[in-house]
Amino acid sequence: MSDDLEHERERLLGERRAARAEMRDIDARAEAARTALATAVDIRAAAAEAEAAAAELLDNLTRQRAEARTRDKTALAGLRALPAPRRTDATDEDSPVLRRLARDHRPVRVPVDEQLG
Helix, strand or coil: CHHHHHHHHHHHHHHHHHHHHHHHHHHHHHHHHHHHHHHHHHHHHHHHHHHHHHHHHHHHHHHHHHHHHHHHHHHHHHHHHCCCCCCCCCCHHHCHHHHHHHHHCCCCCCCHHHHHC
């Protein structure tokens, strides 16, 4: 009978070792799950911060664009109110009258030997 008791004792000790190994494995996986959960929470918080920052930036850029558009319209209205500018750097080619005269009165080509006499 003592062999039976010893055998039962060995079996129960083996079962206990297996159960404890399984618990350690479960604990390790649970710790990994807790870490993953904490990381997900951190990521979610960082994403919320990034979203808020991007929304604020977009609002600022939209406002800045509206201000620039207003300045553009104001400047354009001011330009339209001014008299048309006169060109001070105009050349003969720029004047329609001078172009027409140049077209109508083209110089006559005289051979070189006739020019020399």
